[in-house]
Structure formats: structure tokens, C-alpha cells
Amino acid sequence: MTCLYFFSIVKRGRAMELVKKNGEAINCWQDWERPKKDYQWKEGRSAMEVAKSWFRQSVDAPPEEIVQLLFNHFQQNIEFIKVVPELVTPLPERGEGRNHDVACTCMIGKRTATLCIEGKTDESFGEQTVAQYYQLMEHRRRAGVSTRVPERIEKLVSMLPISRAEVPSCAVADNGYQLVTALVGTALQAKIDHSELAILLIHEFHTDGLDPQKIQKNIQDYSQFVKKLTSLPFEDGANGKLFGPIEVDGIACFIGRVVV
Numbered sequence: 635m636t637c638l639y640f641f642s643i644v645k646r647g648r649a650m651e652l653v654k655k656n657g658e659a660i661n662c663w664q665d666w667e668r669p670k671k672d673y674q675w676k677e678g679r680s681a682m683e684v685a686k687s688w689f690r691q692s693v694d695a696p697p698e699e700i701v702q703l704l705f706n707h708f709q710q711n712i713e714f715i716k717v718v719p720e721l722v723t724p725l726p727e728r729g730e731g732r733n734h735d736v737a738c739t740c741m742i743g744k745r746t747a748t749l750c751i752e753g754k755t756d757e758s759f760g761e762q763t764v765a766q767y768y769q770l771m772e773h774r775r776r777a778g779v780s781t782r783v784p785e786r787i788e789k790l791v792s793m794l795p796i797s798r799a800e801v802p803s804c805a806v807a808d809n810g811y812q813l814v815t816a817l818v819g820t821a822l823q824a825k826i827d828h829s830e831l832a833i834l835l836i837h838e839f840h841t842d843g844l845d846p847q848k849i850q851k852n853i854q855d856y857s858q859f860v861k862k863l864t865s866l867p868f869e870d871g872a873n874g875k876l877f878g879p880i881e882v883d884g885i886a887c888f889i890g891r892v893v894v
Contacts, residue, residue, distance in 0.1 A: 651716045652694050660719070663689045667719040670733065678841040680753035684735050685719070687837070687894070696738075699874070699892045700751075700835060707876040707888070710743030723823040725815065727786035732819025735837075739827050747831040748824035752816050754838045756848035759810025759855050764791065767811045768801045787811075790818050793883045795863060809859045817863075817889060821882035829885075833876070836891040860889055 652660045654667045666685035674681045687697040696714050704712050721737035736751040762770065764787065771783040787801055791814065796805040806814060817834050824832035836856060840849070853871045861868055863880050871891065878888030 650694065650696070650714045652688065653716070653718060655718060655721060660694070669720060669735075678755065678843065680755045680757060680837075680839060681735065683755065683839040683841060684751065684753035684837060687839075688717070688736075697837070697894075699894055700749075700837065703835070703874050703876060703890055703892050704740075704742065704749075704833075706874070707890075708742050711741075713741040715739045715741065721823070723819045723826065725786060725819060725822070726789040727782040729783060729786060732815045732822070734816075734819065734823070737823055739829065742831065745831055746827070746829040747833060748820065748827045748829040749833045749835060750816070750820040750823060751835050751837050752812075754836055754852060755841055756844040756852070758812075758848065759816075759852060760812035762811055763808050764804070764811050764814055765802045765807035787814075790814050793818050793821070795881050805862045806859060809862075810855050813855065813859045817880075817887060818882055821885040821887050824885050824887075825883070831879075832882070832885045832887040834887065834889045836889075838891060838893040840893060856891060863889070 654660060660666060663685040668675055669681040676682060688694055690697065696717075701712055716739045718737050719735065721734045722731040723734065723737075724731045734750040735753040738749040738751070740747045740749055760767070768784055768787045771781055771787075775781050775784065784801075791801055791804050791806065792798070794806065794814070794817070799805070801807065820834040821832045857868065857870045857872070860872070860877050864877050866877050868877070873891060873893045876888045876890035879886035880889065881887070
């Protein structure tokens with residue numbers, strides 16, 4: 635995308651606000667809000683690559699590939715209003731919230747939108763599938779551990795547009811748990827932002843030294859997840875495409891993946 639075309643579809647009615655959770659301005663990628671775990675902030679890994687992608691221009695700006703994906707789908711100008719790395723959205727039941735790598739409020743044409751980004755290199759969509767995590771926490775509870783995680787998983791799954799079933803046999807049972815929390819967390823953040831649309835985007839970076847098998851496993855996991863939620867034609871991976879709307883807790887959601 636040429637620089638002229640890029641700025642013609644990114645509406646510049648007001649300055650984009652790029653800030654940390656405490657409101658402090660982010661003026662370069664080195665100022666980026668750090669992830670929860672120190673080892674995640676490393677050259678070639680997703681957290682740092684996401685940060686650098688917002689500072690490719692002479693000024694801070696949304697990554698071109700994200701703007702292009704949004705424009706290709708909606709065919710309307712895009713205005714980024716506020717961008718907050720590492721924003722946490724509360725999830726049902728007590729426990730840890732959904733940690734978005736980046737959460738953005740936008741205008742897409744005349745509609746308000748919340749865009750939440752999950753950065754990836756070859757990191758998985760969770761160490762366990764939905765069913766595995768549910769069964770593990772049920773086992774721990776039977777062993778005397780106080781936890782509401784099973785109820786949380788049940789609630790999250792119930793918010794998806796899939797047939798009702800017990801969690802171990804539901805449509806997304808074999809998908810990475812992070813995909814469920816990411817999509818539902820995006821919908822819940824859209825409600826907080828009073829947005830009309832919610833968009834979950836997997837921003838994938840193919841840097842040096844990655845494991846091709848892990849990348850392929852992520853593509854399969856993502857592809858299967860999207861296929862289960864939509865009836866739309868789908869090619870494995872579907873780089874650069876959005877799918878939806880998918881109704882999640884009353885919010886029109888879209889999900890997509892873009893690779894650089």
C-alpha cells in the first residue's frame with residue numbers, strides 16, 4: 635500500500651490517542667506497555683513485534699495491513715480514536731480478565747467499533763483446549779480447590795452462537811481456550827466502549843527462527859474455530875480476511891487474521 639493511499643483511507647479528523655493503561659502517552663515502540671511476563675518482551679516475539687508495527691511511519695500510525703483488511707471488508711474510511719496496549723477486560727465469574735495485546739476504539743464510516751488485537755508469532759492459542767481446561771479445573775475442584783473456572787467456561791461458551799451442549803462435547807471443545815476468551819472478551823469490551831461492532835484480529839508475524847509446525851497448528855485451530863462459528867466459505871488461514879458478523883452476547887462480532 636502506498637503512503638498516499640494509506641492515509642486516504644485512514645481518516646485523520648483528530649489525532650489518534652496511543653496511551654498506556656494509566657493514560658501516559660506512548661511516543662515510541664520502546665514506551666510500549668509491557669506484557670505480563672518479562673520473557674514475552676523479546677526481539678522476534680509477538681509482543682515486541684506488535685509494538686514496532688505501530689511505529690513504522692514517521693509518526694505513530696496503525697499498521698497498514700490492519701487498515702487494508704478493515705477497508706477491504708467494510709469499504710469505508712477508518713478512524714482510529716484511542717489505542718491501549720495490554721488492556722484487560724473483565725470476564726464472567728471471578729478470576730483473571732481477558733488481556734488484549736492491543737485494544738482500539740475506531741470509527742468505520744459512521745459506525746463505532748472496538749478492535750482488539752491478538753499478536754502471534756508461533757505461540758499457541760492456549761496451552762489447553764476448552765475441554766481440557768474445563769476438565770482440569772473440575773478435577774481440581776473435586777480435589778478440594780476452590781474455583782469458579784468451570785462456571786466461567788460454561789458462561790463464555792454459552793455466549794457463542796453454537797448449539798447448547800456440555801462443555802466437553804460443545805462445538806469449540808477442541809479449540810484453544812484463548813480463542814474463546816479473545817472473541818468473547820472483544821465483545822464485552824465493545825459493550826464497555828458502547829461500540830456497535832466488535833472485531834477480533836489475529837496479527838501474525840513470521841519472524842526468523844519460528845517453528846513451522848506450531849504455525850500450522852495455529853492456522854488449523856483458528857480455521858476450525860471460525861468454521862464452527864460461521865457458514866461462510868473459508869480457506870485455511872484466510873490471511874487478510876474478516877468473517878462475520880457473528881453475534882456474541884448481542885454484539886455483532888467479526889474475526890480475522892493478517893500475516894506479515
